[in-house]
Amino acid sequence: MTRIVHVVRSDGFAGVERFVARLAIEQSRQAHPVAVIGGDLTWMRDVLGRDIPQTPATSVLDTVRAVRAALVVAEPPEVLHVHMTAAEVSASLALAARRRGRGPGPAVVATCHFASARGSGSGLAAPVVSAVAGRRIDAQIAVSGFVAASVGGRTPTQVVHTGVPNRDLPARPRDRVALVAQRLEPENTPTTRCASSRGRMCSNGAGG
Amino acid sequence: MVLEALASGLPVVTTRVGSASELIADGANGHVVERTPASIRCGIEAALSGDPQAARSAARSTALEHTWDVVAARYLALFEELR
Incomplete structure (x- = not known):
């Protein structure tokens, strides 16, 4: 059994x-x-749900306070699992403020979700942010090899792809429909996709 | 999105962008194509003309390596090493 606290400096509910x-x-x-x-x-x-307590943390200061509070309870976490740079910085600051003599403290595991170097969005402060954020990280995980190739850091990066729910498949056969999911890449313009799929799919009476 | 499709038993046609191609074994659970209309068209045609049951099975098999219980277990194994 491992006591875990996930940390993300955010008031949103998006992918991370x-x-x-x-x-x-x-x-x-x-x-x-x-x-x-x-x-x-x-x-x-x-x-x-009710079994997993949550503390809001909309700023780095909020997050530092919340992490510090989590560290001084009777059974503090053994792992701080930090997500994105602001949470890494917050954990680093909270652990720096921790009193000596309180034991080894939690391991810090960072998961990198985006393909960019740590602190790259911080402008001129990027080197400082990167140094503070990465100082206490014991292990680093990226959600893909693509992300791992970009994040840097002083610890080796392991890849653990993101998860997917395990749902039962529908019993009925699939229709012959191609779902086109676009990103903002040149080959993914609607006209290019249509040019790619016209002919064969039309001749089969399918559309997409 | 790629994992969601695979979990639904669907083969995926993708270019080498982002992490998508890390999950696709070309010709098994989908097709990795070049960034041209002709290549994308070939990939879609290949996906439509293949054995749907085999593609469905291969797609599901990949997705089952990445279900949340598996992902959580990988993280927990790492945490255990750090303790």
């Missing part, structure tokens, strides 16, 4: 926060005590 929620729920389901710092108060609480 959903990742945190799903992972926290699964870790809790596997009988590990889990808490979450950050994320939209309503959405995150609705998803996490």
Whole structure:
């Protein structure tokens, strides 16, 4: 059993926060005590349910305070699982302020969600942010090899792809429909896709 | 999005962008194509003309390596090493 606190400096409920929620729920389901710092108060609480406590953290200062509070309880976390640079900085600052003589402290595990170097969005302060953020990280995970190739850091990066719910497949056969999911890349303009799929799919009476 | 499709038993046609191609074994659970209309068209045609049951099975098999319980177990194994 490992006591885990997930940390994300955010008041939203987008991709990273959903990742945190799903992972926290699964870790809790596997009988590990889990808490979450950050994320939209309503959405995150609705998803996490009653068994996983959540503390709001909309700024770095909020997040530092929340982490410090989590560290001084009777059974403090053994792992701080930080998501994105602001949470890494917050954990680093909170641990720096921790009193000596309180034991080894939690391991800090960072999950990198985006393909950019740590602190790259901080302008001229990027080197300082990167140094502070990365100082206390014991292990680093990226959600893909693509992300791992970009993040840098002083610890080796392991790749653990994001998760997916395990749902039953529908019993009925699929229709012959191609779903086109676009990103903002040149080959993904609608006209190019149509040019790619015209002919064969039309001749089969399918569309997409 | 790629994992969601695979979990639904659907083969995926993708270019080498982002992490998508890390999950696709070309010709098994989908097709990795170049960034041209002709290549994308070939990928879609290949996906439509293949054995749908085999593609469905391969797609599901990949997705099952990445379900949340598996992902959580990987994280927990790492945490255990750090304790």
